[in-house]
Structure formats: structure tokens, C-alpha cells
Amino acid sequence: MNLYERVGLQSHGLHAQAGDVTYELMSAEVESLCSHLSKFSRLIQRFERSVDIAGIPGMPHESESACFHGGAFWEVIGDTFETLERRESIISADVLDAWFEPAPAVVQALERCLSFALKTSPPTAGEGMRHVIARARGVSKNSILTGAGSSNLIFTALRGWVTPSSRVLILDPMYDEYAHVLEQVIGARVDRLRLSRTHGYQIDRQQLRDSFSRGYDWVILVNPNSPTGRHLPRHQLEHLMAEAPKATRFWIDETYVDYVSEEQSLEVHAATSSNVVVVKSMSKAYALSGVRAAYLCASPGLVRETLRWSPPWAVSLPGQIAACKAFASLDYYRARWRETAILRGELQAGLEAQGWDVVPGCANFLLCHLPRSAPDAEESVAKVRARGLFIRDVTSMGTGLGKRAVRIAVKDRGTNQQVLDILSSALGLG
Template sequence: MGREQVGREQVGRELQVREATPEDLEWIYELRHRVYARELGQHTPDPSGRLRDGLDGDNVYLVAARGPVRIGFVSLTPPWLGRYGLDKYVTRDELPLLTEDDLFEVRVLTVEPRWRSTAAAPLLMYAALRWIAARGGRRVVAMGRTELLTMYLAAGLRPVGRTVNSGALTFEVLTGGVAELTRLTMDRFRTTLARLGSEVDWRLDMAFAPRPDGCEHGGASFTAIGTDFRGLHRRHQIVAADVLDAWFPPAPGVRAALAEDPAWYARTSPPTGAEGLVAEIAAARTLPVETLTVGAGSSDLIFRAFGQWLTPESRVLLTDPGYGEYAHVTERVIGCRVDRLRLRREDGWRIDPARLSAAVGSGRYDLVVVINPNNPTGRHAPAAELRSLITAAPARTRWWIDEAYLGYVDLTESLAGLATTDPRVVVCTSLSKMYALSGMRAAYLVAEPDTAARLRRRTPPWPVSLPAQLAAVAALRDPAYYSDRWLRTHTLRGQLAAGLAGLDEGVVVEEAVANFLSVTLPAGGPSAARLVDECRRRDVYLRDLSPLSTQYQGRTVRVAVRDTAENERIVAACQAALEALRPGAGPLAAVPSGVPVAGPGR
């Protein structure tokens, strides 16, 4: 994307970027024939005046148009198709890059001749990058014509050392990481993109610009309420099912403790090391005090611990799908080398012990992260199974076990006891989700005494606020209340699943063990992002899982369990949204560029 090239075109609001409609396809086939058969001589001219290939119908086209005039297009081939355009020219052995799980191919970027000196091509390249990132893509591959190599290099793509000849043309095979390409684009072309973001009619189903920190979370529901806290009355209108906060209030003792003297709590410094909270955790969980470290939520502990243990040379194994904070910290903050254990839908998203054992047995990992129950799949791996895997694993490999949702299964399934004696094992537990304390930000970590002590030395004073300490202590003193709420959650989840499953025969609802479930839309129907956006118009907020993993194929949303009345609103909103998004129901509205797609919370 050259500055001079972008500057030549005064882009107006009438320039639109969208996914191709059926009406666009005939123009795409005709333009491909004009350019690649007649103008460039890559293909033999066809009497039909149309040029198609074997990926048509499965790949995705993004189109730029000015009013009724189509300007250009780019083709995207997602990894779930299992084949790429490059397969016609090279084998997987010759180009192992094609075997990567999260690889998207960008193809046939084509612009009408009269528009080639405008912003159309760079804008389509940027649109392709945003579409890929929104589907969990981590790497792209492209064939760039040698005559246009400068443009691709300016965008951050790099040659892999392989050229391809097709007809009269020579192409360079190029690749780049999505996060790195996004970072470079936002840095190098920030001014231009800011202008385009306000001027272009962006009709794709993701926001024009990525989050500044690059980490995708739920939490847009609070943005709808108002992060300036001036519209808190809106909280009664919003169904916040995009974050996994508890549907129930904290225990009566928690509410009483917080109400007793809030003015004193606000002005008073808490115990420096949260000593009372640590003692209460130790008593409630039968753990030695010296094995505990507390923090302001699990993210605080993740950043603090990983920043101490890992370097860019460290190698980490994550599950995929998995909680996005781990990929963000390891890949984007620290810069570790990260591999992924792919959980499979056909296996019910469960961890295959044999596959995990084989991966870890190589001895190349410094850290393995297991979220149990997993977020976002909700699946639980039995403690005995994990204990056996850890026992057999190499001594150099550290295990981080995230048990934020374990209360919805059974607290006796915790590996905290193992963590107190095995220096390779650390267990992290959030008190936010299970104890209805998300706003308090309280969590703890269990490790053998030396590891815990080193982390405490890196912990600033007053890591947990006084209200949070008081609330967490009161919560831990009322296990009966929470056991009842966790049990009731299973009933509510089943009712919500039944309501959502009845919406459409093509909808797949996957219910697991925690306080959430997932809904997958049928292929050929609306994307998850479209459903999420349409539900937001009805003040119901769901979580699009697409950025977390390519395995969701842009079609799966996660829904937090709420109370009966809000669950009924969720079902009604989804039903209305699906009806509005059916073909023939009217034009799909774009995701407004000002609507946030991320915020705080899991």
C-alpha cells in the first residue's frame, strides 16, 4: 500500500467494500477472463468470456464498488476447505507451509483497469487481512505477480523463495503472519486508514479497525451500557451473554459485608499482602498458605507469572480453541514460539490424552496450558487423566492448569493438591466467575512453596482491593449457597440449549459442563458476526468465537447462561435475528464502524 498510490484517490462515502453477492459473481468471472486470459495471457481465452476455477463456490470474494460500479475484488481461500489454489502448482512436500492449520490463501487481487491507480487494491488487501483475522487466521499465503512485488512487500508479505509460472506470468509465493501484518499496517498507514475508516462504506462483518492491544475478548455489552458510567440504568435493558459473569448475585454474606461501611472500604488501604484472604483460601481449599499467591483476577496472575517464566525463546503449547488471553500474552506480549493442540469437533472438543502425551513427550515445551473446564468449549478433562499425563511428562515442562470454571464440575477435581508438591505444576483459579465476583477482580494461584514465593516477590503491595478481599472471604465462607447456584446453572443451561436448538434445524447447539454453551450456524447461512450484530439491535449481547480459532469457520457464537427471563430474551433475539438475516429479508446492514467488538472479560 504505497502512500502515493493511496493519496491519488479521494475516497468518498460511495466506495463500498462487501462480500460478493450472487450478482457480483458473473462480473468477477468476466473480469478475470478479461484480465488473465486476454490482457495478461495467463489462461487460454474461453468463448464464454468467463473464467472460473475449481475453488469457485467454496472460496470467498470481497468486492470494492463505487456506487453501482464494481471496481475490483480479491479471493480468499480458508483452511477448512482443505485445498488451495497453490495446490495446482506445488506439492505440500515442496511447500510445507500449506499444511499449517490456520493458513488462509489470498488470491487473484484484481482491479478494473481505470481504477488501478486508486486506493482500491490496497483497500482490498486490508479488507482481506481483517476478514482473515476475524476468522482466527494466523498466517496468509499469496501468489504475487513479479511486476507487482513492490506493492506486496510494502504490505509486509515476504517471499518464501519459490516462484510459480502460469501461462505468460511469473508469480512469487509470499507469506506473512496475520498479527505482524496487522501491526505493520496499522503503524505504517495509520493516517490513511483513519481516513478510510470514516469514509468507506464498510459492509464486512467485522469492525474496520482491530483492537489496539490485539486481544479479542467479550464485553461489548458494558460498552453499550456506557464505560463513562453515566448510563448505568441501561444495565437493566442489556442481556450481557457475551461475558461469562455469573447469572446469580453473590452470597448474602458478601452483599452484607459490602453494604456495612462502603465509605470506609473506599478510603482505607487493604491488608498489604491480602493475608486474610490467603488464610481463607488455605482453609477453604485445605492448602498450605505458603503455596498461594493472589491477584486482581486471573489475567493479573497470567501476565505476572508468564512474564517471569517465559522469553521469546520459550516454546509453549496451547489448546485450540482456548481462552484468547493465553495466545495474546505468549505470542504478542512476550513473543514466544507457540504451538497448538487442535481439539476436534468430531471428538466433542475433548482433549485426547494420547495426542497430548505425544506432543508433550517430545520435551520441547517450556510451558503447557490446559484450561479445565475449557473456555470456550466447556469440556472438562478428568483430573486423574491429567495427573497421569503430567506424571509421565518431561521434567523440564511446566504445566499451567486454569480452573476458573471448575465449580460447575466438582471442586474435588482440582489439581491444586498436586501443584503444592510438584514444581512443574501451577493451578490458577479465578473467584470471579464461580463466585459472582467479576467486578471485584480476585483470583489465586497454587504452586509449590519456592515457585509461589518467587511470584509473591514480583507482586506489588495491595494486589487485591479491600472490597474485593472482603467479598472473596465472605464468598468462601458460604459454600452451600454457591453449590446450589452451580447446580441451578446446569438446569438453566439445559433450558437455554433446548430453546436455541428449536430455532432452526440447521443450528447446532453444543452444551457442556460450565455456565455457557455454543451455537453453530449452518454453512451458507449468516455468519456468527452477523448474528451477534443483529442480536445487539435487540440489546442481547453474544460472543462471536470466530477470532479464537479457524475451527469455528466464522459460524459459532458462545452464549453465557443467564436467569430464566434473560434466557428467554436470548432465544427470542436469536429467532428474530435469524429471520431478519434469511435471504430475501432485506439487505444486510453493515457492522457500524463505531460498534466495538471487544472489551474486558472472558
């Protein structure tokens, strides 16, 4: 009886006896059963290993707790890729893929050996890719670990280093994969450093410094941050880290740093220190989201440790070829990063003219609060989506963003104008 009551069933006081067995009539609303079940998540996880419970309506299951990554446009294009031409009918500004093409040398290299690249096992640990990245970034090859996108590195390296007893500080708002991995996957103890709209979502350096006295095992920063686009300059961050206890490790996600300046990266600092790890995606700044290429830069000791838990062939052969060719085409990318700043400025001016409150970001996206006359973020995102424009409702990416915050990716000049036109007509803006 106790077992049934614990999942929310209530007795009606009606019994029936059949031999030695007593039957009791009990009932519960499905909604109440589901909410009681959420207390049994570990047990449900055990069941899920042997039973497919995802099809049971209302049943909480693991995949529902994964964080949302955008990419809703695949529902229109079709994720079995039979109608890829539909990509021309949408504007994907909800994920932060680069607005420009990969460097011509990248595309040519893959075109020349596509069949070979598809059928051949790549260098096991991406040795050549590590070498090329190390040379370009001025660090030792032993300080570089490659991964199939930074998501892969977050799930392997961070999961290897952070344990359920670790104390971790993250930003709020911040790219929500971190809270998901730390809290839902690892079960670590996580505190949040709140960034407020009144301070333009800038990190309060004194507040960060003060928090160090709590003795965190890890401090995780996305710099420039997403979804805010705000950046803490390298020299300020280096000073802050020098004031932290030696046992505190820093994980700095520099997915968007190249849009500020390559010199702002902490890679060299990370390679020569024992407690700083820099993770760099090649998705957004090198237009390589599709091939999944990224790397982590840390001391050789830390890299050696993570190499042990990293799967072989983590980056595909097309990914390794593309990454090497991208680093041989830095002039091309530098020109695109400079152009992005101009395009971002134009998009910001266009949005402000419509009455948006735009956070002055420095990456390939803008965090914006909707004009008063527009509906809230959820409804606005749905309205523009009906016209083929995908932007991101970021209200769940932090506790203080409110219900009217959206993130819009910077596109090329013509597409930015289309974005502005759709926003204006769909949301009835000036």
C-alpha cells in the same frame, strides 16, 4: 532512498536539486504503506513510547494487537457510568459473568463498610485472603498467590516464567488471552494442539501424550476449556501430567471448574508438585468480576518466586473483603453451581429445538454452531445485538471453529427464555 523504498514508496524518476540536496518524487498508496509498516512493529513500538500515533488513520499500533474480550454491552450502558440504568435494557451473554448475585454476606459486608473499603489500603499481599482460600481449599497459605483477576496473574506470573526462548503448547481453540500473552507480549514459541468439531472439541489424550516428546517448557490448558466448555477429568489429567518430562511445567486455568465440581480442581496436586500451577478466577463462579479477585495455587517455592514480581495491594480492599466473605458462603455458591447445570440443560434443549448444533459443555456457557438457515456468526451477532442481546462470535478464538460458531452464556431461567425468543425472531429460527 533505500530507507523510503523499504516502507513501500516508489520513485517516479523526477529529481530536483537545491544546493547540495537532491529531492526525489516518490509516492505510495496509504494501504500499501500501512502493510509495509507492519514489518517494523518493534520500531513502531519504540516510537509509540514518545509519540501518540494511535490517531493516525490506518497506522498499526500496539493496542490493536490486544485480544478481544467481549463486553460490547458497555457501548450501550455507557462506560462513564452516567446511564447505568441502561443495563436493564440489555442481556449480556457475551462475557461469562455469573448469572447470579454475589452471596448475601458478601454484599452486606461491603455495604456496611463501603466508605472505609474505598479509602483504606488493603493488607499488602492479601495475607488474610490467602489464609482463607488456603483453609477452604485444603492447601498451605504459602501455596496461594492473589491477583486482581486471573488476567492480572496471567500477565504477571506467566510473563515472569515464560521467556522468548520457551516452547509452549496451548489448545486450539482456547481462551485467546494466552496466545496473545505468549506470542504478542512475550514472543515465545507456541504450538497448538488442535481440537476438532468431529470429536466434540475433546482433548485427544494420546495426541497430548505424544506431544510431550517435543519437550515443552510449558503446557497451558484451560479446563474446562473456553469456548468449548469441554472438561478433562482430574484423574486423567493427573495421569497425563505424570507421563510428561519433569522439566515440563503445566499451567491449568480452572476458571470454570466449580461448575463441574469442586473435587475436580487440581489445587491440592499443584500445591504439592514442583511443576503444576493452577489459576482460579473468582469472577465467574463467585460473581465477583467487578472487584477483580483471583488466585494462583502452586508449590510454595513457585509462589515465593512470583511474590517478588507481584505489585503490592494487587487486590483492592473491596476485592479482598468480597473474596473472604465468598469463601465463608460456599453453601450459597454450591447451590448456584448446581442450578447452573439445570439452566444450562434447559438452554441447550431450547437451542437444539431451534436447530442449533450445541457442544455439550459443562460450564456457565454453551458453544453453539448456528443453524443452516441463519446468517454467519458475525451477522447473527449483529442482528441480535440490535435487539439488546449480546452473544459472542468466537470464530477468531481458534483456527478450526469456522465462521458459524458463537458462545452463549447461561442466564437465569426467565432471561434464558428471552435469549431464545430474541434468537428465534432475529435470526428467523423455528
